[in-house]
Each structure stands twice: as C-alpha cells, then as structure tokens.
Amino acid sequence: xxxSFIFFxxxxxxFTAQSGAQLGVGVNYGLLGDNLPAPDATIxxxxxxxxxxxxxxxxxxxxxxxxxxxNIELVLGVRNEDLQQLASDKNAATSWVANNVAPHFxxxxxxxxxxxxxxxxxxxxxxxxxxxxxxxxxxxxxNITVPVSTAVSYGVMGAAFPPSSGAFLD
Numbered sequence: 001x002x003x004s005f006i007f008f009x010x011x012x013x014x015f016t017a018q019s020g021a022q023l024g025v026g027v028n029y030g031l032l033g034d035n036l037p038a039p040d041a042t043i044x045x046x047x048x049x050x051x052x053x054x055x056x057x058x059x060x061x062x063x064x065x066x067x068x069x070x071n072i073e074l075v076l077g078v079r080n081e082d083l084q085q086l087a088s089d090k091n092a093a094t095s096w097v098a099n100n101v102a103p104h105f106x107x108x109x110x111x112x113x114x115x116x117x118x119x120x121x122x123x124x125x126x127x128x129x130x131x132x133x134x135x136x137x138x139x140x141x142x143n144i145t146v147p148v149s150t151a152v153s154y155g156v157m158g159a160a161f162p163p164s165s166g167a168f169l170d
Contacts, residue, residue, distance in 0.1 A: 024073070026053025031060060039066035046072060057117055059100035068107035075112045076101070077151075078131065080124055083116050087130030090137065097138040101146070110146045113139070118153040 029042065037045070043066040046054060055075040056063055067074055078086065078096070085092045101110060115131040116124060128150050136148045154160075158169040 024052035025050070026055065026073075026075075027051055028055045028057075029063065030057070031063070039063045043067055043070050043072065046070075053111070055114075059096075061100075064100070064104045064108055068104060071109060073109045073111040075114055076110055077114045077117055078135070080116045080119050083119065083124050083127040083131045086115070086134055087127040090134050093131070093134035093138040094141065097135065097142055097144070101139065101144060102142050105144050105146075110144075113146055113148045115148060115150045117151050120150065120152040121156060122153075 027046065029046075036042075039060070039062045042063075047070060051072070053073045053075070054067075055077065057077040058079045059076060064076075082092075082096070086096060101113070104110075113135055115128050115135060119125055120128060132148045132150065139146055139148070156168050158167045159165055
C-alpha cells in the first residue's frame with residue numbers, strides 16, 4: 001500500500017549537462033493516486049530537496065501555477081489522446097499552446113514539450129510527427145522558444161549496449 005507521501009513516481013532520474021550548466025536531478029511528477037498533497041506542497045518539497053527538473057505528463061493547471069517562479073525546469077507532456085487532433089488541426093495546436101503554455105510562460109521554465117508518451121511503436125505513432133510540427137509552429141507563433149520532442153518506448157531499441165553501438169529496430 002502506497003503512503004500518501006509517495007505522491008510522485010520517480011520513474012527515472014535524469015541527469016543533464018549543458019555547457020556552463022550544472023547537473024541536476026529530475027523526477028516524473030505523476031498525479032495518479034489517492035490523497036496526494038496539493039501541487040504547492042509538492043513543488044515546495046521538490047525545491048527543499050534541490051530537485052531542479054520535473055516532468056508532468058499532461059498540462060495540469062494547478063501544477064503549472066505551482067511551478068511559476070519555482071525555477072524548476074519542466075518537461076510538459078501532451079496527452080496521448082490529444083495527438084490525433086493536434087496533428088490534424090493547426091488551430092488545435094494553437095489553442096493548446098495558448099491554454100497550457102502561454103499563460104505560464106516565462107514564469108515556468110519550460111525545457112521541452114513532449115508530444116505523447118511512448119506511443120512509438122503503436123497505433124498513435126502516425127500522429128506524433130504532425131503534432132510535433134503543429135505544436136512547434138504554434139509555439140513560434142506565440143514567440144515562445146521551447147523545443148518539441150517525444151518519448152519513445154525502449155522497445156524500439158534493437159541494441160542498447162554498449163551505448164556506442166546503439167541502434168533502432170528495423
């Protein structure tokens with residue numbers, strides 16, 4: 001049984017290094033659970049533990065508001081079920097950016113927008129590229145410079161070790 005204090009899932013810690021930047025620890029902040037602390041309390045805990053990066057899987061407005069001014073770099077996910085509409089309708093991507101990114105920018109340090117979560121391979125894979133293009137265009141139109149990417153399943157790897165020999169499946 002999970003404690004109410006286990007309110008975010010550390011699915012993976014990621015370490016990043018940029019030229020002139022220091023390493024940081026990040027968490028995947030999940031919102032599926034019972035008795036979760038309020039987003040303000042969660043962000044306070046992340047800050048108290050010097051966690052400088054976080055990922056959320058969908059644009060939860062309460063979490064986005066709590067992240068404002070926190071200096072935590074955020075990877076913001078697009079829900080898998082939104083990919084088809086975002087790929088086929090530029091106006092949907094414009095609305096998504098206007099509703100989920102623009103109101104919080106630059107107070108939230110958006111590091112990336114991810115179009116879906118591990119839908120490649122799968123039936124939604126055909127929508128990822130179009131959604132990425134439309135989201136990128138919508139961000140640029142809003143004068144917001146944030147890269148758009150996606151997260152793929154480890155199942156697409158043919159070889160992963162040693163890393164220098166990494167290859168995708170055919």
